[in-house]
Amino acid sequence: MALSARTLFHYTEEQGFLIDALQNGFAPRYCLEDFSYAYPPNPPGSVEIALAMKCFCDIRLSQTQEHTAMYGEYVIGLTKEWAIRNEITPVLYFHETSLNPNLYIHVQTTLSEIVMGMLGKSMEEMASTDLRSLPYIPSALSNCIGIMHKMKYYMKQIDGYMLRGGERMHKYFYDEKEWRYTPQTNRESPEENARPELFIEEFRDEVIKEQEHRRLRQYHRLLFDETDIKYLIVPSAEKEIEFKQALRDQVTRFGNIDNLIQKVRNFEDIRNDH
Incomplete structure (x- = not known):
């Protein structure tokens, strides 16, 4: 059995976020990363920069309980061929003597x-x-x-601290098997160019952060076709019924919604099968 899934997954906590991605494509968001390694002799955690990105992983579904507990049980799985076409790249993990x-x-x-x-x-x-x-x-x-x-956008320590729900927590990042998308910000119109990174002071400024998030949502969506989708996964059988109805009511950009509905599964069944 292969150690990595043949599919690339994105996890989210809410049904609405997954519906939005299906209707409009993925909107990158700013995430804090520790870049102290790039500016020695600063100690770990002392140089944080927020990068515009969208994250995926190729953890096998039978091994995702810790990942879903952290990031949510609404999941879309897409082909790795789609990922490669869109320059979505596995991050390069390192430790202090790498x-x-x-x-x-x-x-x-x-x-x-x-x-x-x-x-x-x-x-x-x-x-x-x-x-x-x-x-x-x-x-x-x-x-x-x-x-x-x-280059540093695609490098990450094997472990460190992350911000989740307003709290800093320690995480062994190497287990996440992350693939990362960072948008190209080279459009002719300055208004359309979201900044690829924000300094920590800017990230904490809600006005600046929302202004750049708006640009990311409006001009830097990561799109996919129905044929790129392999799985749509929700937490339970009950949520599956609700989600299928939301697909019919809210997702209009695909030709035949029944083809999409056939790709829906739930984690209750998946975990029982494994």
Whole structure:
């Protein structure tokens, strides 16, 4: 038996969230991530940045009890072919002595030193400089810096702390087998470009956060077709009846709703079968 599911799953706590995804596509949201490893010698948890993302996993359904307890029992399962087409990527897990974050820090430091030498600026001055405003930085170097910056979006410690329900809790992230989608924010209209990340102060500002969430909902939805869906799962047989009716009443973007209804299952039956 394969250790990973052949399907990619997204879990949510409410029926309405799943209905919205079916009708409108997935809307990325900002999630706090610990990036202290990228800015040594800061201690773990001291550098938090909120990334715009949508998370999935490929945990087998027979092993999901801990995951559903954390993230909810309303689930959509989509093909991995769909995920690959949309650049949804498994995160790269690491620990404190792993080679990958140390290589990242080395390359980042080297690039910063090159730019500092070209500009005659200190590290403190560089922190407040927008490289995009400096046309004399070679495009290849600027692109390299951008690539390195983007790489950290797909790196994650094997364990750490997360914010859930307003509370900080310790989590062994490696068990989550996460695949991650981060939206491309390169649209021509500035109004349509949600920011790929928010600093912690901005994330805590409800006005700023909602403004960017609105852009994510309006311009950066992650879409899928009926043929990309393999499973729709709800908590119980009772909830299955309710959910099927909601599909008929609220989901209109698919041609034949009966095809979608045939993909609905419930966790009571799944756990009894396993």
